[in-house]
Amino acid sequence: MIKLAYFYLTIIAMALMVSCNKQTPSKKVPAPPPTEDKEDPPPPPPPPVVPTSLIYQKTDGSLGYNYYANQGETNKVNLIPDFSMAGYKGGGVAIPHSVAIKKTLSPLSGDNRSQIQQAIDEVSALTPDANGIRGVIALLGGVYEVSDRLNINHSGVILRGIGQGADGTVLKATKKEQHTLINIAGTATSQSGSTINITTPYVGTGSKGFRVANVSGIAQGDRIVVERTPNQAWIDDLDMAQYGWTTDYYVVQYERKVVAVTEDSITLDAPVVDPIQVKYGGGKVYTFNPTGRITNCGIENLRLTSVYDNDDDENHGWIGIELREAENCWVRGVTCQYFGYSAVTLNTGAKNNTVEECAMLDPKSVTTGARKYSFNINGTACLNLIQRCFTRGGRHDYVTGAKVPGPNVFLDCVATKTYNDIGPHHRWATGLLFDNIVGDEIRVRNRGASGTGHGWAGAQTLFYNCTSLSKTIVVESPKGALNWGIGCKGLGRSGAGFWESWNVPVQPRSLYLAQLKDRLGSQAVSNIATQAQLSGAISGMLTAWAGEGSFN
Known part of the structure; x- marks a missing residue:
């Protein structure tokens, strides 16, 4: 009897040992991050500074220009002109x-x-x-x-x-x-060509080109007059009639040279320095020959x-x-x-x-x-x-x-x-x-x-x-x-x-x-x-x- 009891106790102890040695399955744990130091990624670059000045210097030292609207207007189509052709x-x-x-x-x-x-x-x-x-x-x-x-x-x-x-x-x-x-x-000097209407509705200050009604008779290298032809609306808006201003007297001629001609446009050597607007009478061009x-x-x-x-x-x-x-x-x-x-x-x-x-x-x-x-x-x-x-x-x-x-x-x-x-x-x-x-x-x-x-x-x-x-x-x-x-x-x-x-x-x-x-x-x-x-x-x-x- 004693031997039989000892036999059963041995079997139970072995069973308990096997049960304790079994591992319960668990979720995988991610590896810890490495311990060596790393630099933080650089911040994104700041947005570029947009200059607000009408004239400014670029990083290379050259000049940049911003468009502006004239007094009493909102259309930003004008630039401070290039004066460097003087002399x-x-x-x-x-x-x-x-x-x-x-x-x-x-x-x-x-x-x-x-x-x-x-x-x-x-x-x-x-x-x-x-x-x-x-x-x-x-x-x-x-x-x-x-x-x-x-x-x-x-x-x-x-x-x-x-x-x-x-x-x-x-x-x-x-x-x-x-x-x-x-x-x-x-x-x-004397005029040598017929007048041709400028067809661009608004030629802004600083512009060196515009469209015309036709380019017949205009060639690269020609001397040309850009004529601003104001109307009464311009004089009235300036309130200058009280001082005797008239449209005929205030026709102004700007002498230029043609540097390029396309099918409906001309480009000039020097800029327009007074806006030419259809609503204020527009303008014309003509070639001329200063022989004298x-x-x-x-x-x-x-x-x-x-x-x-x-x-x-x-x-x-x-x-x-x-x-x-x-x-x-x-x-x-x-x-x-x-x-x-x-x-x-x-x-x-x-x-x-x-x-x-x-x-x-x-x-x-x-x-x-x-x-x-x-x-x-x-x-x-x-x-x-x-x-x-x-x-x-x-x-x-x-x-x-x-x-x-x-x-x-x-x-x-x-x-x-x-x-x-x-x-x-x-x-x-x-x-x-x-x-x-x-x-x-x-x-x-x-x-x-x-x-x-x-x-x-x-x-x-x-x-x-x-x-x-x-x-x-x-x-x-x-x-x-x-x-x-x-x-x-x-x-x-x-x-x-x-x-x-x-x-x-x-x-x-x-x-x-x-x-x-x-x-x-x-x-x-x-x-x-x-x-x-x-x-x-x-x-x-x-x-x-x-x-x-x-x-x-």
């Missing part, structure tokens, strides 16, 4: 320096007009070289009394002295009547003075130098003193000319309207550059007249002891750039009944990095157009035009030079700018120079 031979081309001397003169006792005019006529009769230049008339140092106007009416004639200081070459205007001392003038215009004439290294009886004398030298129907010409290194109206006036048909390192000092006339316009762009003059100039005692020192078509550029100029404002003076001058101008009153505005009923003085006028030393800068904008004050400094500002970066200059320092670099490259800038301009030290140098002696 000798379309901008970025150096003025000739190494030109052969064909005649050399010394001052005579008494009147020198005859000997200087005879030399001009003799050089005018020479055959021009491959660059269209006939030669230089060299005036040695001293004082040349000149009894009446000197006329240059043929291409390629250069009148050059030894310097613009009082000890240089001085031409003294002795005639006791209002007159121009040096006149560079060709003859008027003269080119490649220059006035250099002279001091021009005038006799006068007293500070208010009105009967003496009035304009130092005037250009009319003259293209690709220049005035450089000329100081004008005591003239009643201007140092240099660029008038009708003056295109792609450069005026640089010139001065207007101490004008003598009554200080009132139509006097003391130191550097003046008038008539149909377009695509001109006035740079590195200085004035003392003027009224409207850097100024335009009625209906002047742009682009035109004033760059790096200084005005001192001024009696009135810098800017478009009256009656709808368009496409103006005042780039780094230093003076007192700087204004673009509705002049209302001033003068003969000037009304809106200008449209598409840009004051860029300009400085008013003691006055308020005014920027007002007419309906359907826009004026700008960008990077300007002054005692204060007024007007409901476009303002940006008040009292904080913007980059690039010069818009004209930056646009020129974008279009033609750095060498084009080097060809026409000085190191002081590139460094931003030019205004101090001009003030210290004040038109006495050579600038460089």
